[in-house]
Amino acid sequence: MNTTLTHPTSTTAIAIAHLDHYFGKGQLRKQVLSDINLEISSGEIVIMTGPSGSGKTTLLTLIGGLRSAQSGSLQLLNQEMCNASSEQLVQARRKTGYIFQAHNLHRSLSALQNVQMGLELHRHLPKAEMKTRSAQMLEVVGLGHRLHYYPEDLSGGQKQRVAIARALVSHPQIVLADEPTAALDSKSGREVVDLMQKLAKEQGCTILLVTHDNRILDIADRIVRLEDGQLTSAAA
Numbered sequence: 001m002n003t004t005l006t007h008p009t010s011t012t013a014i015a016i017a018h019l020d021h022y023f024g025k026g027q028l029r030k031q032v033l034s035d036i037n038l039e040i041s042s043g044e045i046v047i048m049t050g051p052s053g054s055g056k057t058t059l060l061t062l063i064g065g066l067r068s069a070q071s072g073s074l075q076l077l078n079q080e081m082c083n084a085s086s087e088q089l090v091q092a093r094r095k096t097g098y099i100f101q102a103h104n105l106h107r108s109l110s111a112l113q114n115v116q117m118g119l120e121l122h123r124h125l126p127k128a129e130m131k132t133r134s135a136q137m138l139e140v141v142g143l144g145h146r147l148h149y150y151p152e153d154l155s156g157g158q159k160q161r162v163a164i165a166r167a168l169v170s171h172p173q174i175v176l177a178d179e180p181t182a183a184l185d186s187k188s189g190r191e192v193v194d195l196m197q198k199l200a201k202e203q204g205c206t207i208l209l210v211t212h213d214n215r216i217l218d219i220a221d222r223i224v225r226l227e228d229g230q231l232t233s234a235a236a
């Protein structure tokens with residue numbers, strides 16, 4: 001079932017209408033997203049599932065401004081992202097926190113320094129303030145005693161918690177998470193999503209989370225499914 005979009009309201013965080021996306025050029029041109037229609041309200045937690053290669057990561061990167069949307073409409077907090085300039089893409093990235101499958105921490109930086117990277121796009125903040133906020137965020141995710149540890153000295157679950165702290169330290173309005181539990185055992189995976197849900201509710205942010213992990217579906221307000229580049233269902 002496609003959720004047909006009408007008029008986005010002021011409480012709409014993400015509004016996507018008739019979005020197509022292609023990779024490659026000429027004969028190699030391949031359509032990976034077809035006529036995507038999806039509206040996500042502020043504060044909603046939406047899980048996106050679907051087979052490998054169905055286009056989930058591509059859709060997430062378009063929403064997060066990590067690549068430019070080509071055709072259709074994609075509004076992030078009422079800002080059109082289709083054919084956006086690089087400056088507009090940077091603005092979009094400031095409003096979103098991105099959590100990747102493999103935490104993507106910098107190996108040569110401590111937990112604290114990694115979290116500070118989450119404030120890099122907010123250069124107006126004094127350095128001392130960045131450090132304080134980052135340390136506080138690590139406290140919140142239960143790693144106050146690991147501020148100066150390097151990724152190689154942290155467990156998988158701890159690394160992913162650092163990644164969550166990095167994504168949330170700037171208090172983004174939207175959090176995009178790409179298989180955040182994929183590299184974790186079930187207990188750590190559960191802790192990580194519970195933490196994301198708790199922090200999102202406290203900070204009032206919207207979450208779009210891609211997962212194959214059936215054990216975490218219960219945190220969603222809504223589940224949508226992508227198959228072969230098309231949204232095929234949207235269950236309450």
Ligand SMILES: Nc1ncnc2c1ncn2[C@@H]1O[C@H](COP(=O)(O)OP(=O)(O)OP(=O)(O)O)[C@@H](O)[C@H]1O
Pocket residue numbers: 023024032050051052053054055056057058059
């Ligand atoms: N940069 C790229 N250039 C060309 N093709 C790409 C690129 N990125 C992804 N694709 C192709 O687009 C399609 C969708 O890929 P995508 O990574 O979005 O799927 P996915 O649903 O996230 O898969 P998975 O669950 O395995 O991560 C795949 O066929 C993939 O090979």
